[in-house]
Amino acid sequence: MSPRTRYIVGLSGGVDSAVAALLLLEQGHAIQGLFMRNWEDDDTATYCSAEQDLAYAKQVCAQLDIPLHVANFAHEYRAEVFDHCLREYRRGHTPNPDILCNQRIKFHAFINYAQRLGTDHIATGHYARNIERHGTYHLFKAKDADKDQSYFLYTLGQRQLARATFPLGEHAKSTVRALAEQAGFDNFDRKDSTGICFIGERAFRPFLSRYIQPTPGPIETPEGVVVGRHQGVSFYTLGQRQGLEIGGRAGRSGKPWYVVGKDTPANRLIVAQGHDHPLLMSVGLEATELCWVAGRPPSTPLRCFAKTRYRQPSQSCVVEAITADCARTVFDQPQRAVVPGQSVVFYCDEECIGGGVIQQTFPWHTHETRYGIA
Structure with a gap:
């Protein structure tokens, strides 16, 4: 690559993507920002306010004196990520929307959009390292083991990695926040985003029940003893302890119960006591x-x-x-x-x-x- 590469940086409104843009700008590259709108069903301040995120992204771009583009990928997100996850939940599986979002939106729709803007290179605030060796790109864990996000990026192949860079891969989170404060970014101490990618933190069962009809059924022990009722096997995952509401029933001790299996065709949730049950x-x-x-x-x-x-x-x-x-x-x-x-x-x-x-x-x-x- 030439010393001055043109990058479109995905700006989420968070501190990580803001510092990714800052680092590339300090290296002498030509930088533009892109804010993605990917969820519109119920964007409110209670959950994941795109307007608040956009305001932070605008402040970063103003501070760095770079242009900001706004793209709406809500249709692609709904079709390629959210609907797929709903199908998996209905199967009784527990999908990972963050991984799918990276594959279908951040490193597909975003790359295509950047190319339409006249650049082949994008950057994000992920904590990972992309290293080129003899014409082949390799994905490595970040130096900050506590923040490493390579797990969420495993779907990226050579086409995506040839066009992407992760400026934070060599940096600790504490350093990133310090750099953001020094740069005058309003989001330097903003809480890290959690919850569903682009949707935010939710009360999981009420949110999912808006899209998947609850189908109550029996909660049973492996021996077939009914110890409670569930709201639908789609709403539970293996190893889950919270939300079962069955206490110490079935003549057992007061030890916690855990979901150990889901019989989706029969609509049965199987539970047992013991964190490491066989x-x-x-x-x-x-x-x-x-x-x-x-x-x-x-x-x-x-x-x-x-x-x-x-x-x-x-x-x-x-x-x-x-x-x-x-x-x-x-x-x-x-x-x-x-x-x-x-x-x-x-x-x-x-x-x-x-x-x-x-x-x-x-x-x-x-x-x-x-x-x-x-």
């Missing part, structure tokens, strides 16, 4: 919808590390086999609450090589056939 433990999994950063799958068997959720430490495993769209993985140690619909992401040391969507697990027990537990 029904929650899996020795392996199968994943589909595979994405490989290099553009091709690795050779198997592959000894590597994997994460089945964002905050999980990397777990040693062996990817035993990869077909056109299925990877079979076995862990060195049983893993708790491996959830269909979530993603398994593979690492070779610090490098993210790809991943896929979990479809089924290999249980560390013998109950799955007898009870029809998924």
